[in-house]
Amino acid sequence: MTAPRSAEQVHAALAAQIVQGRLAPGAPLAETALAEQFGLSRTPVREALQKLAGEGLVERGPRRAFVVRRMSADALRHLFEALGELEALCAGMAARRMSAAEIAMLNRILHGDGPGVDYADVNIRFHDALRQGAQNxxxxxxxxxxxxRSLPWRNAQFTQRAERIDTSRAEHRAILEAVTARDADRAAALxxxxxxxxxxxxxxxxxTR
Structure with missing residues (x-):
């Protein structure tokens, strides 16, 4: 396997292993061992671990060493409930405030999706466009x-459950229709x-982990 060459690649590799359950809660993440595994110095490994800590995927254990954090169903539910309410507020505000040009861009993001395109990236850009369109x-x-904090889990739904891509696409189209119609309540509910x-x-x- 080709070794990752940057903190971002180390982060992506470790995040995927944690979300998929290949690194169990409580598993130690020693900087020296990881640096050797990835063929890097400890600096980019430390940067990757600090980013994972910011996302809530790892935490400091005994002697301040990083370990994989246990993410309970309740913790994830609370995270996504809070995120969902704020995303809904953004969608409703975007329906009222987005310009015609911004709505056209949102439409291009959806129609640019297709074979060979990373759907996780499409999902990120769609939500980012709505957040910007809320103008707050x-x-x-x-x-x-x-x-x-939610991004590794949001991306995992597409890599681990391929069928979720089709349902997410349909949900995005419905949100776009509500935004285009300037129906703020429907956009928020969707x-x-x-x-x-x-x-x-x-x-x-x-x-299932």
Missing amino acids: QVLAGLLEDLNR MRAHMGAALGTVLELIA
């Missing part, structure tokens, strides 16, 4: 932390349901 910097700031569906998939993932 305070709300965007509140979402930044929750989005960072986004709330969309995030609820994501949570359901994530809970299925951890139940």
Whole structure:
């Protein structure tokens, strides 16, 4: 296997292993051992571990060493419930405030999706466009932390449950239709349901680990 060459690649590799259950809760993440495994110095490994800690996937254990954090169903539910409410608020505000050009861009994001395209990236760009379209910097700031902490799990729903891609696409199309129609209440309700569906998939993932 080709060794990752940067902190971002180490982060992606470790996040995938944690979410998929290949690194069990409580498993030690020693910087020296990981640096040797990935063929890197300890600096990018430390950066990757600090980012994982910011996402809530790892924590400091005995002697301040990093260990894999146990993510309970309740912890994930609370995270996604909070995220869903803020995302719904953004979608409703975006329906009222997005310009015609911004809605056209949202449409291009969806129609640019297809074979060979990383759907997780499409999902990120779709949600980012709605957050920007809400035109509220305070709300965007509140979402930044929750989005960072939830992103590994949101991406995992597509890599571990391929069928979720099709349902997510359909949910995105319905949200776009509501935004285009300037129906703020419907856009918010659809986004709330969309995030609820994501949570359901994530809970299925951890139940089978």
